[in-house]
Amino acid sequence: MIIGIEAQRVFRVKKHGMDMVALELIRNLQKIDKENTYYIFVSPDIDRECLKESQNFKIIEVEGGFYPTWEQISLPRAVKKYKCDILHCTSNTAPIFAPCPVIITLHDIIYIESLNLFKKGATMYQRFGSLYRRLIVPIVSKKAKEIVTVSNFEKERIKEIMGLDNNLLAIYNGVGEHFTKISDSKILHTTKNKYNLPDNFLFFLGNTDPKKNTPNVLKAFALFNKRVNKKYKLVMLDYDKDALNLILADINEEWLNDYIHLTGYVPNTELPQIINMCHIFLYPSLRESFGIPILEGMACGVPVITSNTSSMPEIAGDAALFSDPYNATDIAEKIYLLETNKELRDTLIDRGYIRSSLFSWLNMAKEYNKLYLKQQ
Secondary structure (H helix, E strand, O other): OOOEEOOOOOOOOOOOHHHHHHHHHHHHHHHHHOOOOEEEOOOOOOOOHHHHOOEEEEEEEEOOOOOOHHHHHHHHHHHHHHOEHHHHHHEOOOOOOOOOOOEEHHHOHHHHHHHOOOOOOOOHHHHHHHHHHHHHHHHHHHHHOOEEOHHHHHHHHHHHHOOOOOOOOOOOOOOOOOOOOOOOOOHHHHHHHHHHOOOOEEEEEEOHHHHHHHHHHHHHHHHHHHOOOOOOOEEEOOOOOHHHHHHHHHHHOOHHHHHHOOOOOOOOHHHHHHHOOOEEEEEEEOOOEEEEEEHHHHHHOOOEEEEEOOOOOHHHHOOOOEEEEOOHHHHHHHHHHHHHHHHHHHHHHHHHHHHOOOOOOOHHHHHHHHHHHHHH
Protein backbone atom coordinates (compact mmCIF):
# COMPACT_ATOMS: atom_id res chain seq x y z
CA MET A 1 0.00 0.00 0.00
CA ILE A 2 1.24 3.50 -0.83
CA ILE A 3 0.34 6.00 1.89
CA GLY A 4 0.80 9.73 1.54
CA ILE A 5 1.02 11.97 4.60
CA GLU A 6 0.71 15.74 4.39
CA ALA A 7 3.15 17.28 6.86
CA GLN A 8 3.52 20.67 5.24
CA ARG A 9 5.07 22.58 8.15
CA VAL A 10 7.25 20.04 9.96
CA PHE A 11 10.48 21.51 8.58
CA ARG A 12 9.78 24.99 9.93
CA VAL A 13 11.91 25.98 12.90
CA LYS A 14 9.15 27.32 15.16
CA LYS A 15 6.89 24.30 15.38
CA HIS A 16 3.63 24.40 17.28
CA GLY A 17 0.85 21.96 18.21
CA MET A 18 -0.28 20.39 14.94
CA ASP A 19 3.27 20.38 13.56
CA MET A 20 4.50 18.38 16.55
CA VAL A 21 1.59 15.93 16.29
CA ALA A 22 2.39 15.26 12.63
CA LEU A 23 6.09 14.88 13.41
CA GLU A 24 5.50 12.42 16.25
CA LEU A 25 3.01 10.46 14.15
CA ILE A 26 5.54 9.94 11.37
CA ARG A 27 8.44 9.11 13.70
CA ASN A 28 6.36 6.45 15.44
CA LEU A 29 4.92 5.02 12.24
CA GLN A 30 8.52 4.44 11.20
CA LYS A 31 8.93 2.22 14.26
CA ILE A 32 5.91 0.00 13.62
CA ASP A 33 5.37 -0.23 9.86
CA LYS A 34 8.22 -1.68 7.79
CA GLU A 35 6.05 -2.99 4.96
CA ASN A 36 3.96 -0.22 3.43
CA THR A 37 5.44 2.63 1.42
CA TYR A 38 5.07 6.14 2.81
CA TYR A 39 5.56 9.45 1.07
CA ILE A 40 5.78 12.40 3.45
CA PHE A 41 4.88 15.63 1.66
CA VAL A 42 6.51 18.70 3.21
CA SER A 43 7.20 22.28 2.29
CA PRO A 44 10.91 23.14 2.01
CA ASP A 45 12.24 24.86 5.12
CA ILE A 46 15.23 25.03 7.46
CA ASP A 47 14.78 22.24 10.02
CA ARG A 48 15.41 19.21 7.80
CA GLU A 49 17.13 17.31 10.61
CA CYS A 50 13.92 16.81 12.60
CA LEU A 51 12.79 13.95 10.37
CA LYS A 52 14.88 11.31 8.60
CA GLU A 53 14.01 9.02 5.73
CA SER A 54 14.00 5.26 6.27
CA GLN A 55 13.75 2.35 3.88
CA ASN A 56 10.00 2.67 3.27
CA PHE A 57 9.55 6.34 4.30
CA LYS A 58 10.48 8.92 1.68
CA ILE A 59 10.36 12.67 2.26
CA ILE A 60 9.09 14.68 -0.70
CA GLU A 61 9.73 18.41 -0.60
CA VAL A 62 6.92 20.11 -2.50
CA GLU A 63 7.31 23.68 -3.69
CA GLY A 64 4.19 25.77 -3.77
CA GLY A 65 4.55 28.96 -1.76
CA PHE A 66 1.51 30.28 0.11
CA TYR A 67 -0.29 27.56 2.09
CA PRO A 68 -3.61 27.52 0.15
CA THR A 69 -1.85 27.17 -3.21
CA TRP A 70 0.50 24.55 -1.76
CA GLU A 71 -2.40 22.51 -0.41
CA GLN A 72 -4.92 22.95 -3.21
CA ILE A 73 -2.59 22.78 -6.24
CA SER A 74 0.93 21.52 -5.48
CA LEU A 75 0.02 18.77 -3.02
CA PRO A 76 -2.56 17.00 -5.25
CA ARG A 77 -0.07 17.01 -8.11
CA ALA A 78 2.58 15.39 -5.92
CA VAL A 79 0.12 12.80 -4.56
CA LYS A 80 -0.87 11.87 -8.11
CA LYS A 81 2.76 11.67 -9.23
CA TYR A 82 3.64 9.19 -6.48
CA LYS A 83 0.46 7.14 -7.04
CA CYS A 84 -0.71 7.19 -3.42
CA ASP A 85 -3.55 4.87 -2.48
CA ILE A 86 -4.63 7.18 0.35
CA LEU A 87 -3.64 10.64 1.58
CA HIS A 88 -3.66 11.57 5.25
CA CYS A 89 -3.96 15.33 5.79
CA THR A 90 -2.81 16.04 9.33
CA SER A 91 -3.84 19.63 10.05
CA ASN A 92 -7.60 20.21 9.64
CA THR A 93 -7.68 21.05 5.94
CA ALA A 94 -7.17 19.09 2.72
CA PRO A 95 -7.27 19.50 -1.06
CA ILE A 96 -10.78 19.89 -2.39
CA PHE A 97 -9.87 17.81 -5.45
CA ALA A 98 -7.61 15.01 -4.26
CA PRO A 99 -6.56 12.22 -6.64
CA CYS A 100 -7.17 9.49 -4.04
CA PRO A 101 -9.26 8.87 -0.89
CA VAL A 102 -8.44 11.26 1.96
CA ILE A 103 -8.21 10.82 5.73
CA ILE A 104 -8.37 14.13 7.61
CA THR A 105 -7.25 14.83 11.14
CA LEU A 106 -9.73 17.47 12.23
CA HIS A 107 -8.08 18.70 15.42
CA ASP A 108 -10.84 21.18 16.24
CA ILE A 109 -13.63 23.31 14.78
CA ILE A 110 -13.05 26.44 16.87
CA TYR A 111 -12.86 28.53 13.70
CA ILE A 112 -16.38 27.38 12.79
CA GLU A 113 -17.83 27.95 16.26
CA SER A 114 -16.72 31.59 16.23
CA LEU A 115 -14.89 33.42 13.47
CA ASN A 116 -11.53 34.67 14.72
CA LEU A 117 -11.25 37.65 12.37
CA PHE A 118 -11.85 40.52 14.73
CA LYS A 119 -10.97 39.17 18.18
CA LYS A 120 -8.54 41.37 20.07
CA GLY A 121 -5.06 39.84 20.17
CA ALA A 122 -5.38 37.69 17.04
CA THR A 123 -2.61 38.16 14.47
CA MET A 124 -3.28 38.58 10.76
CA TYR A 125 -1.88 35.08 10.20
CA GLN A 126 -4.34 33.65 12.74
CA ARG A 127 -7.22 35.61 11.23
CA PHE A 128 -6.51 34.43 7.71
CA GLY A 129 -6.04 30.86 8.92
CA SER A 130 -9.43 30.93 10.62
CA LEU A 131 -11.13 32.22 7.47
CA TYR A 132 -9.40 29.66 5.22
CA ARG A 133 -10.35 26.76 7.50
CA ARG A 134 -13.88 28.07 7.87
CA LEU A 135 -14.28 27.96 4.10
CA ILE A 136 -12.42 24.73 3.31
CA VAL A 137 -13.16 22.35 6.20
CA PRO A 138 -16.91 21.91 5.58
CA ILE A 139 -16.21 21.07 1.94
CA VAL A 140 -13.38 18.58 2.42
CA SER A 141 -14.98 16.95 5.47
CA LYS A 142 -17.97 15.86 3.40
CA LYS A 143 -15.64 14.33 0.81
CA ALA A 144 -13.24 12.61 3.23
CA LYS A 145 -13.11 8.84 3.51
CA GLU A 146 -12.37 9.05 7.24
CA ILE A 147 -12.25 11.91 9.76
CA VAL A 148 -10.19 11.65 12.94
CA THR A 149 -10.33 14.08 15.83
CA VAL A 150 -8.38 14.13 19.08
CA SER A 151 -10.92 13.77 21.91
CA ASN A 152 -14.43 12.56 22.54
CA PHE A 153 -15.40 16.12 23.42
CA GLU A 154 -14.33 17.34 20.00
CA LYS A 155 -16.01 14.40 18.32
CA GLU A 156 -19.33 15.43 19.85
CA ARG A 157 -18.77 19.07 18.88
CA ILE A 158 -18.13 18.08 15.27
CA LYS A 159 -21.31 16.01 15.24
CA GLU A 160 -23.30 18.88 16.74
CA ILE A 161 -21.93 21.79 14.71
CA MET A 162 -21.17 20.15 11.37
CA GLY A 163 -23.63 17.29 11.34
CA LEU A 164 -20.87 14.76 10.67
CA ASP A 165 -21.15 11.30 12.16
CA ASN A 166 -20.22 8.46 9.83
CA ASN A 167 -16.51 7.64 9.63
CA LEU A 168 -15.75 9.96 12.55
CA LEU A 169 -13.56 8.67 15.36
CA ALA A 170 -11.35 9.99 18.15
CA ILE A 171 -7.67 9.09 18.47
CA TYR A 172 -5.89 10.64 21.43
CA ASN A 173 -2.65 12.57 21.08
CA GLY A 174 0.38 11.58 23.15
CA VAL A 175 3.09 13.11 25.27
CA GLY A 176 6.75 12.98 24.31
CA GLU A 177 9.08 10.68 26.23
CA HIS A 178 11.45 13.61 26.84
CA PHE A 179 8.80 15.17 29.08
CA THR A 180 9.89 13.62 32.35
CA LYS A 181 11.25 14.48 35.76
CA ILE A 182 14.85 15.69 35.34
CA SER A 183 17.27 14.97 38.17
CA ASP A 184 20.42 16.22 36.43
CA SER A 185 21.00 19.68 37.93
CA LYS A 186 23.56 20.53 35.22
CA ILE A 187 20.92 20.22 32.48
CA LEU A 188 18.53 22.43 34.41
CA HIS A 189 21.25 24.97 35.19
CA THR A 190 22.23 25.22 31.52
CA THR A 191 18.65 25.93 30.45
CA LYS A 192 18.15 28.39 33.31
CA ASN A 193 21.19 30.36 32.18
CA LYS A 194 20.26 30.19 28.51
CA TYR A 195 16.86 31.78 29.10
CA ASN A 196 17.89 33.79 32.15
CA LEU A 197 15.09 32.23 34.17
CA PRO A 198 14.16 33.55 37.64
CA ASP A 199 14.49 31.41 40.76
CA ASN A 200 10.80 31.23 41.73
CA PHE A 201 8.31 31.22 38.90
CA LEU A 202 5.01 29.99 37.60
CA PHE A 203 4.95 28.86 33.97
CA PHE A 204 2.23 29.88 31.52
CA LEU A 205 2.39 28.10 28.18
CA GLY A 206 0.24 30.40 26.09
CA ASN A 207 0.59 32.41 22.92
CA THR A 208 -1.14 35.26 21.10
CA ASP A 209 -4.19 33.16 20.19
CA PRO A 210 -7.15 34.62 22.13
CA LYS A 211 -8.27 31.15 23.25
CA LYS A 212 -5.13 30.85 25.38
CA ASN A 213 -6.73 33.32 27.79
CA THR A 214 -3.69 35.50 28.45
CA PRO A 215 -5.56 38.53 29.91
CA ASN A 216 -7.30 36.45 32.58
CA VAL A 217 -4.10 34.56 33.40
CA LEU A 218 -2.30 37.88 33.94
CA LYS A 219 -5.15 39.21 36.08
CA ALA A 220 -5.04 36.02 38.15
CA PHE A 221 -1.28 36.18 38.54
CA ALA A 222 -1.55 39.81 39.68
CA LEU A 223 -4.12 38.87 42.34
CA PHE A 224 -2.08 35.90 43.52
CA ASN A 225 1.28 37.66 43.58
CA LYS A 226 -0.09 40.56 45.61
CA ARG A 227 -1.43 38.03 48.11
CA VAL A 228 1.98 36.37 48.56
CA ASN A 229 3.92 39.66 48.66
CA LYS A 230 5.13 39.43 45.07
CA LYS A 231 7.11 36.26 45.75
CA TYR A 232 6.95 34.84 42.21
CA LYS A 233 7.58 35.75 38.62
CA LEU A 234 5.62 34.47 35.63
CA VAL A 235 7.50 32.91 32.72
CA MET A 236 5.78 33.16 29.33
CA LEU A 237 6.64 32.00 25.81
CA ASP A 238 5.93 33.47 22.39
CA TYR A 239 5.24 37.04 23.46
CA ASP A 240 7.18 40.17 22.68
CA LYS A 241 7.26 43.17 24.99
CA ASP A 242 4.96 45.33 22.87
CA ALA A 243 2.19 42.72 22.74
CA LEU A 244 2.50 42.14 26.48
CA ASN A 245 2.37 45.87 27.26
CA LEU A 246 -0.86 46.22 25.30
CA ILE A 247 -2.52 43.55 27.41
CA LEU A 248 -1.17 44.93 30.70
CA ALA A 249 -2.45 48.40 29.82
CA ASP A 250 -5.83 46.98 28.88
CA ILE A 251 -6.21 45.16 32.23
CA ASN A 252 -4.63 48.05 34.19
CA GLU A 253 -1.81 45.94 35.63
CA GLU A 254 1.28 47.66 34.19
CA TRP A 255 3.25 46.94 37.37
CA LEU A 256 3.35 43.27 36.33
CA ASN A 257 6.03 44.15 33.79
CA ASP A 258 8.63 43.72 36.52
CA TYR A 259 7.29 40.25 37.36
CA ILE A 260 6.94 38.72 33.90
CA HIS A 261 9.82 37.02 32.15
CA LEU A 262 9.55 36.53 28.39
CA THR A 263 11.66 33.77 26.86
CA GLY A 264 10.63 34.09 23.21
CA TYR A 265 10.25 30.86 21.25
CA VAL A 266 11.52 27.74 23.05
CA PRO A 267 12.10 24.51 21.07
CA ASN A 268 9.99 21.56 22.16
CA THR A 269 13.16 19.71 23.16
CA GLU A 270 13.91 22.33 25.84
CA LEU A 271 10.41 22.75 27.26
CA PRO A 272 10.79 19.90 29.79
CA GLN A 273 13.67 21.68 31.50
CA ILE A 274 11.65 24.85 31.97
CA ILE A 275 8.59 22.95 33.18
CA ASN A 276 10.73 21.02 35.66
CA MET A 277 11.91 24.26 37.24
CA CYS A 278 8.52 25.93 37.63
CA HIS A 279 6.42 25.92 40.82
CA ILE A 280 3.04 25.59 39.10
CA PHE A 281 2.11 24.97 35.47
CA LEU A 282 -0.75 27.18 34.25
CA TYR A 283 -2.97 26.14 31.35
CA PRO A 284 -6.42 27.70 31.94
CA SER A 285 -7.30 27.95 28.26
CA LEU A 286 -10.75 29.03 27.13
CA ARG A 287 -11.14 26.20 24.62
CA GLU A 288 -9.06 23.17 23.66
CA SER A 289 -9.73 20.11 21.55
CA PHE A 290 -7.12 18.14 23.52
CA GLY A 291 -4.50 20.09 25.50
CA ILE A 292 -1.15 18.31 25.10
CA PRO A 293 0.65 20.73 27.49
CA ILE A 294 -1.54 19.47 30.36
CA LEU A 295 0.08 16.05 30.02
CA GLU A 296 3.53 17.54 29.49
CA GLY A 297 3.31 19.38 32.80
CA MET A 298 2.12 16.24 34.59
CA ALA A 299 4.88 14.09 33.09
CA CYS A 300 7.48 16.54 34.39
CA GLY A 301 6.21 16.21 37.96
CA VAL A 302 4.64 19.65 38.29
CA PRO A 303 1.10 20.43 39.56
CA VAL A 304 -1.17 21.64 36.76
CA ILE A 305 -4.01 24.16 36.81
CA THR A 306 -6.25 23.93 33.77
CA SER A 307 -9.83 24.76 32.81
CA ASN A 308 -13.13 23.09 33.58
CA THR A 309 -14.25 23.58 29.97
CA SER A 310 -14.18 21.72 26.63
CA SER A 311 -11.77 18.74 26.44
CA MET A 312 -9.56 19.59 29.38
CA PRO A 313 -11.40 17.59 32.08
CA GLU A 314 -11.45 14.58 29.72
CA ILE A 315 -7.68 14.71 29.24
CA ALA A 316 -6.63 15.73 32.75
CA GLY A 317 -8.87 13.26 34.59
CA ASP A 318 -8.38 13.54 38.37
CA ALA A 319 -4.79 14.77 38.06
CA ALA A 320 -5.22 18.55 37.70
CA LEU A 321 -6.83 21.41 39.58
CA PHE A 322 -9.68 22.87 37.55
CA SER A 323 -10.61 26.55 37.35
CA ASP A 324 -13.19 28.69 35.61
CA PRO A 325 -11.11 30.23 32.81
CA TYR A 326 -13.44 33.21 32.53
CA ASN A 327 -12.98 34.09 36.20
CA ALA A 328 -9.54 35.50 37.07
CA THR A 329 -10.37 35.44 40.78
CA ASP A 330 -11.09 31.71 40.62
CA ILE A 331 -7.81 31.04 38.77
CA ALA A 332 -5.96 33.07 41.44
CA GLU A 333 -7.67 31.12 44.22
CA LYS A 334 -6.59 27.83 42.65
CA ILE A 335 -2.99 29.05 42.39
CA TYR A 336 -3.06 30.08 46.05
CA LEU A 337 -4.54 26.71 47.03
CA LEU A 338 -1.60 24.89 45.44
CA GLU A 339 0.78 27.33 47.10
CA THR A 340 -0.58 26.64 50.58
CA ASN A 341 -1.78 23.02 50.46
CA LYS A 342 1.22 20.70 50.22
CA GLU A 343 -0.91 17.55 50.52
CA LEU A 344 -3.01 18.56 47.51
CA ARG A 345 0.11 19.54 45.59
CA ASP A 346 1.78 16.17 46.22
CA THR A 347 -1.42 14.28 45.37
CA LEU A 348 -1.77 16.03 42.00
CA ILE A 349 1.88 15.40 41.18
CA ASP A 350 1.52 11.66 41.92
CA ARG A 351 -1.71 11.43 39.95
CA GLY A 352 -0.14 13.41 37.10
CA TYR A 353 2.59 10.83 36.57
CA ILE A 354 -0.04 8.10 36.30
CA ARG A 355 -2.40 10.08 34.08
CA SER A 356 0.24 11.23 31.59
CA SER A 357 1.57 7.67 31.23
CA LEU A 358 -1.75 6.65 29.65
CA PHE A 359 -1.09 8.74 26.54
CA SER A 360 1.69 7.94 24.07
CA TRP A 361 2.59 8.86 20.50
CA LEU A 362 3.29 5.20 19.78
CA ASN A 363 -0.28 4.23 20.68
CA MET A 364 -1.56 7.06 18.49
CA ALA A 365 0.55 5.83 15.55
CA LYS A 366 -0.77 2.27 15.99
CA GLU A 367 -4.35 3.53 15.77
CA TYR A 368 -3.62 5.49 12.60
CA ASN A 369 -1.81 2.52 11.09
CA LYS A 370 -4.92 0.37 11.64
CA LEU A 371 -7.00 3.06 9.97
CA TYR A 372 -4.69 3.22 6.93
CA LEU A 373 -4.72 -0.56 6.46
CA LYS A 374 -8.50 -0.61 6.78
CA GLN A 375 -8.66 1.28 3.47
CA GLN A 376 -7.06 -1.56 1.49
